[in-house]
Amino acid sequence: MTAGDKILLAHGGGGRLTDELIHSVILPAFENQTLNKLTDSAEIRLGKDNICFTTDSYVVKPLFFNGGDIGKLAVCGTINDLAVAGAKPVALSLSLIIEEGLEISILKKILASAAQAAKEENISIVCGDTKVVEAGSADKIFINTSGVGLKLSKAEVGFEKIAAGDKIIVSGTIGDHGMTIMSQREGMKFESEMKSDCGSVAQICAKEIEVLDSDIKFMRDPTRGGLAATLSEISDQTDLGIEIQETQIPVNPTTQAAADMLGFDILNIANEGKVVIVVSGQKADECLEICKSCQNGKDAAIIGQIVKSSEPLVELITMIKGRRIVQMPYGRELPRIC
């Protein structure tokens, strides 16, 4: 990046441009081993315990959408980042940046929803901050949450554990959050039939680790950039190939129809209540059953596997038995013209 360059919206899209920004601008400023790992949660040792620590900011338009709102999103998103790292969420902070003029009733609704989400996960919001900015300096409300969790003693998740032969499980239908937001924003005709998956995966993650401990190799919540971004990252970091079967990937038909209409690849669309699990081949069926026994994992499926390959590529075996590669999406997805 050179001096004249400016931040583009695409730098926040979760694709390759985001990656470049992080590596060429942000990491060099802070350089340390924990941060450099760029995991969902940082792991730090405090006395005898391993603590996981994470933070995330939430900006979403519209603030209220079918299946959730920015408050629930801010709580569940941070809980999920802790959960996929193999930690039991303990406490959250919640900070608000509010645009002058926001109705108090809206704020109350958002906070009630955040509180409800935290309560369901048995976790407290223990500190926070409030700033108000001039009208026009923010879009209604932005929320930041940070969270700490206690690493589960049985958890041994990490890219380095992944090996050829491991299976890949996704905990339910993909793309629901992203397409719900987009169609609600654009006033598309299916908006009422679609629902964001906004929710917690903590129960799934905890149960998987409890039962299968080191057979659970890796977990990640496929948010921005969708399943494609998560799988490409696994492949990049492990130097292994991935094969997934199109027919096995759970997709809600309405979500698919909305994606088709706008020309989006469903694999690139954001999820907010899903987890991708890499599990050893022998325990895949058991892992799937555990997922399905959890409230947010009923539609879970085994979608593919890790393979040895001369090139670390993610390949999709399509419905008609063709193959194509799946890559890290770039920038933000733009709807097509006709």
Next chain:
Amino acid sequence: MLERINRAYIQIARAQKSLGRKINIMEVCGTHTVNVFRAGLRDAFPEGMRLLSGPGCPVCITDQGYIDAVLSLADRDDCIIATYGDMIRVPGRNGSLEQRTNRGNIKIVLSAEDALKLAKQNPDKKIVFVAIGFETTAPATAVIANEAIEQGIKNLFIFSNHKLVIPAMKALLSEKNHKIDAFMCPGHVSVIIGSDAYKPIVEQFKRPCVVAGFEPMQIVEAISEICRQLADNTPAVDSVYPAAVTAAGNKTAQKIIEETFDAVDGCWRGLGNIDKSTLKLKGKFSELDAEKQLGVKFIHEEDLTGCQCGQVLCGLMDPPDCGLFAKSCTPDTPVGPCMVSSEGACAAWFKYTRRKRRNQ
């Protein structure tokens, strides 16, 4: 399903035998290009058949001069640019719309109707609607042009560069060294223009024209039918998208296009000037015409250095044959529009083909 694919295989082999060489089918529509890749069809079909990506991506065929003219309007403080999303990353001589989004006057719209809404919401600004696309998007532009007149809206300006598909298909076949054996015709456009619109092409150039929907199996069926026609040497118009496409098309949409626009000569990227291929607002809409009211000049400009989109759009080369492909030209740093648009051939090749092939 596999049975239908096998049937297509048989027809491809027959066609190849009858022509004595590889067969080249052009998909005219960008959505076909993308869906062929997404479904893994290129990988599933035999070597003997090539699919050429045609001039069916609206952003890709838009002349450089038009893009620069839009950028010059975006630099004006009195204008808000209402554009389809695909357009914002296309590089002009002086950056792209995306690099100007911090100015706050670039709005992505999903439909022409949104541009009209913007005009009502911002009475003190001039809303410029970047009206591009084929017969699919032209009717919606026509609708807002008529509504704006009826409702007395004075701050909506339409910068029309809508294109017609049939003149471009004819122009391609009139080129001396074209390689096109048949067309897979665009589903959405055909819903509007009707399958009869392709008859003159079949009669004059003896090339099969088969309309296909966007489902992988419909594409397979279309390829199968095209190859059968090639093998039997019986070129005809056919549709494997029968539910939606009629012979006559959508008369209402055709009528409003005719009443609102004149078909004039216009430039296409890569194809140059094509007779009666571009829709401009009729004289009675001149108060909405951005070219007449905002003093934008739009002259044909050569493509940016090194970009071979023109060749790609004519089916004369595949994207990986372009020297810049996957080197200086990537979806993050697009040099030409074919790499920008989600419907562009270069972007589709980049996203969905194995890297091996890219480096060949």
